[in-house]
Amino acid sequence: MDNSEKIVWNSDYDTGVEEMDEQHRILVNTINEAREKLSKDASLEALENITRDLLSYALYHFETEEEMMQEHDYKAYSQEEYETHMKQHRDFSAQVVAVRESIKLGNPITKEDLIEFLMSWLINHINNTDKKLARFVNSRIK
Amino acid sequence: MNFNKNLLDFMQESIQAWDTEGKKLFSNKKANLLYELSDEEIESFDAIASKWTFFDSRDNVLPSTELPTIKVIQTKKPLVNVALKMVSGETTKWIVQSVNPIFDANGELEGVVSADIDITHLKSQETKYKNIANYDPLTKLPNRLLLSDRLSLAISHAKRYENTVAVCMIDLDGFKAINDTLGHDAGDALLIEVAKRMQKVVRGDDTVARLGGDEFVIILADIAKTDECAVTLYRLLNSLSSPYIINEHEVKTISASIGVSLYPDDKVDPDILLRHADVAMYKAKNSGKNRFCFFDIASDQKIKANFKTLGKIKKAIVQGEFCFYYQPKINSATGKVIEVEALARWKHPLLGVLSPDEFLPLIENDNELSNDFDEWAIKEGILQLDAWQKEGIFIKICVNISPKQLKQENFVSKIKQILLENSIDRELLSYLEFEILETAAVEHLSNSNHVIQECEELGISFALDDFGTGHSSLMHLKELVIDTIKIDKSFVMGMLDCSENMAIVQAVIGLASAFDIAVTAEGAEHIEQVLSLIEIGCDEIQGYAIARPMPRDEMKDFILKFTPDPRWKLASQTLPSKTDFELLLAETNHKYWIEVVMNEFSKDDMNEKFFQTTHKECKFGRWFEKIKNQNNFITPNLKNLDLIHQQEHEKVHRLYEVLKKEKRAINSDEKKEILQMSGALMTLLGKIKKEYEQEKKHISLANKILEKRKYHGQ
Incomplete structure (x- = not known):
């Protein structure tokens, strides 16, 4: 994906679980905002603020999804999917922490690398992982 | 006339x-x-x-x-x-x-x-007319006219200082019913009370204005962060929805819907800002009242999400979801555990055990939360000290706190309060150490800070964390009241393969000893690093090479059972002369290189840089060249050493080419071969060490004889 372009939300990204979709839109906005801010001001402070927002977002969003998994006992449905999903969440936080560490050590990640990581993670996570969870959750509700 | x-x-x-x-x-x-x-x-x-x-x-x-x-x-x-x-x-x-x-x-x-x-x-x-023109006679608040003046002023101020201005449009929920049931006088009395409450919530430089009816506008000027704005808004909602007493009637049905637009995130024109705030206000009304909405949907959601996260952290503190893991610090001379650093973990009910890197940045960004968290940490540290001391374990605990704490007047009394509430003796505090980041410490840790002085009087010591990454100058080091500096782990981790890092580590140790401050090296991951640190005179060592952070019960066992690597003893017994030290360093460097190379050989994608250096270019080789130039003659052992070292490099290089070509990992025979060579090299080094010791004895004997001769006038 070309990371010079804003992500425009389209129905392809909808999982069908409204709470999840709303939160995904927040992440899309955060990434779009990050790109816009960093193109004006690529200072360490800006990077730190953005990565802090991401940490905060991660705690918020992952908790929502993991709550869903627990509520509907996703693990019993598919241990493998459950573990993949959890692992992707942990990886995201770990990556963001690593980015912050690299800022601290004085060799920060470039804006392009950061945005690319965020976008590919998000798109991959939504399409390959969240949609499976959403299908399962929706099948349980109906 | x-x-x-x-x-x-x-x-x-x-x-x-x-x-x-x-x-x-x-x-x-x-x-x-x-x-x-x-x-x-x-x-x-x-x-x-x-x-x-x-x-x-x-x-x-x-x-x-x-x-x-x-x-x-x-x-x-x-x-x-x-x-x-x-x-x-x-x-x-x-x-x-x-x-x-x-x-x-x-x-x-x-x-x-x-x-x-x-x-x-x-x-x-x-003047009277001017007041009538600018102020609302009922509430005495600025009216629409003065509001637009104040708004323009706030915007030009924000432009100059790059701050944010929040325009909050407020409409009361349930006001019409009061007017209809209790009459207009009651309505007026309510509006006066609402105006008072609003003024109480905002700061002095903010503007509260009444547009008319039950419509108000608040300008929050000079906000550094949008989170700050959210805090004020939640307070405002809370205050406005609390019960009112109007003409002896209790009124519980009033709340507020607030719409917020932000400059400069939103358009520049003050009128448009007001209009956007109005749009957002209707959104707040339509989505259930007694709430606020931001005009910009994206920031609205983000701010709320962040606020929820912070709220969860706050709740987690109260519910005891945080705990400490402890990482030991070893005294390099005795090999004993002398202190443990308390490192926070969040035992999140859903997400598992979270590391501080994931939540501390959020806590530190919020004053109130950071305060609550530090209070928890200090209390937890003190209670753990007490628990261990009751079991006969007397060991210092080092707790990380935010330097903002040291600005608080009641900091010391809060500590005393913890002791009092838990009937703990004040003596215990001499086992407590506070650790503060270097970057933030300078202004807080100076001699003149009486909070620090009071802490020191109670026996609490202070450590400066991440030393070397901040801006402490020598001047500052002199002025700071600290007992320990901790060398940042980035230097320690890189000290064996980057001479600059080694130089920094050595310089910090020298500096600390000049100021009579203890030194802790953090992040020692290999035994080689530990040995080098001992050699260069580092007092205290912490890192994975000794132990990872662990829960408190495991920590207790560790303290009771810890015995250091036998090599420690050797290293700390033979007090180094400079030559000895260089020899030891050369040895360590070589061992480290072998370790790295072996590790690379088992990987799919070998990093070429480890195989490019020739035997003369590597650290060991450079040491050898230096020795060769210093000594007039080369002993057979030294000559042999040079040869084996060269062969080893060639061997490694050849193997690298083979493995690359055949796209495979090292097999056990090849492994054995390299380790044997490395072993032979180590044996030789041992012999050379002995030679040196002999030589030293000779020299000191010769010196003695010379002294004697001088004495006899020969």
């Missing part, structure tokens, strides 16, 4: 005439009344100029030479309708003055006539 005088006294204006020297020609009754001077007192214009201070229409004081009367005497030209303010003691008056020159028949200036009209009563009415 008398007739003229009487005529002048009847006039409504005050009339005075002065000669060219400023002497009084006449002054009518009205003038005497205006200037509050008797006819006798007014001898000259000086009498007036010394009793009254005059101001121009811009409120600048006029020096006497600038007064119209004096100016007309000088210029001989009339000055008409000059507005002046005059002040004497408590009295302020406004006049409009006209001064005309009078000429005699020859056209020579005879004097001047000044006619003044007192407009004081008009002025005071004007």
